[in-house]
Amino acid sequence: MATALESTVRDGHQESIRILVVDDHPLMRRALATLIGSHEKWEICGETATVSTANRLARELKPDVMIVDLVLGDGSGIELIKEIKSELPSIRMIALSMHDEMLYAERAIRAGAMGYVSKQAPAETILAAIEQVLRGELHLSHRIEAHLLSQVPRRARGGHNGPVSQLSDRELQTFEMIGDGMTTRAIAERLQVSVKTIDAYRQRIKSKLKLQTSNELMRRAVEWSLDKQ
Numbered sequence: 001m002a003t004a005l006e007s008t009v010r011d012g013h014q015e016s017i018r019i020l021v022v023d024d025h026p027l028m029r030r031a032l033a034t035l036i037g038s039h040e041k042w043e044i045c046g047e048t049a050t051v052s053t054a055n056r057l058a059r060e061l062k063p064d065v066m067i068v069d070l071v072l073g074d075g076s077g078i079e080l081i082k083e084i085k086s087e088l089p090s091i092r093m094i095a096l097s098m099h100d101e102m103l104y105a106e107r108a109i110r111a112g113a114m115g116y117v118s119k120q121a122p123a124e125t126i127l128a129a130i131e132q133v134l135r136g137e138l139h140l141s142h143r144i145e146a147h148l149l150s151q152v153p154r155r156a157r158g159g160h161n162g163p164v165s166q167l168s169d170r171e172l173q174t175f176e177m178i179g180d181g182m183t184t185r186a187i188a189e190r191l192q193v194s195v196k197t198i199d200a201y202r203q204r205i206k207s208k209l210k211l212q213t214s215n216e217l218m219r220r221a222v223e224w225s226l227d228k229q
Contacts, residue, residue, distance in 0.1 A: 016041050016042055016043045017041060017042045017043070017064045017065065017130075017134065018043055018045035018061065018063045018064050018065075019036055019042060019043065019044055019045060019063055019064065019065045019066070019067065019130070020044075020045055020046045020047070020048075020054070020057055020058060020061060020063040020065070020066045020067070021033065021036075021044060021046070021047040021048075021066075021067050022047070022048055022049075022051075022054040022066060022067065022068045022069060022072065022077070022080065023047075023049065023067070023068075023069040023072075023096065024049040024050070024069060024071075024072050024073045025049075025069075026049075028069070028119070029047045029049075031123075032044070032047075032067060032126070033047065035123055035126060035127065036126075036127075036130075039127065042130070045061050045063050046061050046063070049072065049073060050072060050073060050074045050075075051072050051074050051075035051076070051077075051079070051080045052074060052075075054066075054068070054072075054080055054084075055080070055083060055084070058084055058088055058091060059087075059088070062088065062090075062091070063091060064091070064092065064134070065091070065092050065093070065094065065130055065133060065134065066084065066091055066092075066093045066094070067093075067094050067096055067126070068080055068081055068093055068094070068095055068096065068113070069096050069097065070095055070096070070097040070099065070104060070108065071097065071098075071099070074190070075190070075191070075192070076169070076170075076173055076191075077095060077097075077108075078095075078107055078108060078111050078169050078173075079111075079169070081093050081095065081108060081111040081112050081113050082111045082112060084112070085111065085112025086112075089112075092114050092133040092134065093112060093113045093114060093115075093133075094113060094114065094115040094116070094117060094126070094129050094130065094133060094139065095108035095111075095113040095115065095116045095117070096116075096117050096119060096126075097116070097117075097118065097119065098118070098119040098120070101116060101118050101141060101143070101144055102143075102144070103164065103165065103172075104116070105140060105141075105144045106144075107169055107172075109138065109140075111169070114132075114133040114136075114137075114138055114139065115129040115132060115133050115138060115139030115140065116139070116140055116141075116144065117129050117139070118141070121141075163208060163209050163210070164209070164224065166208045167205060167208060168204075170191070170201060171201050171204055171205050171208070173191065174187055174191070174198060174201040174202065174205065175205055175221050175224070176221070176225065177190065178202075178217065178218060178221040178222075179221035179222050179223075179224055179225030180225060181222075184198045184199065184202070202214070202217060205217060
């Protein structure tokens with residue numbers, strides 16, 4: 001008898017678990033396709049490198065699972081996860097990232113993902129994550145589970161995990177792009193917002209990080225970007 005891990009039922013017929021991959025690195029998409037294709041009951045139903053196409057494919061294909069890179073060429077994987085969670089809540093999403101899980105895993109889960117996998121993790125980790133989210137379980141590393149549990153009493157006391165963790169998702173995106181050397185106009189184009197909006201993000205970032213000048217903001221952003229590589 002087929003389980004939820006092995007098949008889904010559509011129009012009275014059992015079909016493979018269908019997985020949509022969203023990652024802007026062709027080699028990563030190919031590696032995921034090969035890995036997922038090794039499971040006889042799973043299939044890649046689509047793949048894309050962009051947020052805009054991912055939104056369209058999610059609506060058209062209605063996959064069982066989406067694997068979403070958090071940094072995409074035309075936008076944020078976090079924002080994509082939020083949109084899909086709001087509009088297509090039955091799709092189970094796994095965030096995939098090369099960035100520090102201590103900062104990004106919690107944000108991904110808050111956005112609506114059911115799992116977070118580091119790109120540095122062993123290949124079998126993504127398979128385990130897919131199995132877990134199909135069972136309706138969260139997939140997080142033991143390190144992140146312990147971290148999130150430790151945050152409960154700290155939040156009750158009004159604590160936080162360092163100044164950068166105070167930034168909103170959009171502020172963090174802006175901070176990262178500043179650290180990558182992008183101009184305000186380039187950031188605005190990437191996030192599809194106005195220059196005025198990015199200026200407002202910059203001011204809020206400076207306030208939260210207790211920085212006085214744009215040069216201090218640039219220096220802190222570059223240092224932070226280098227530290228997480």
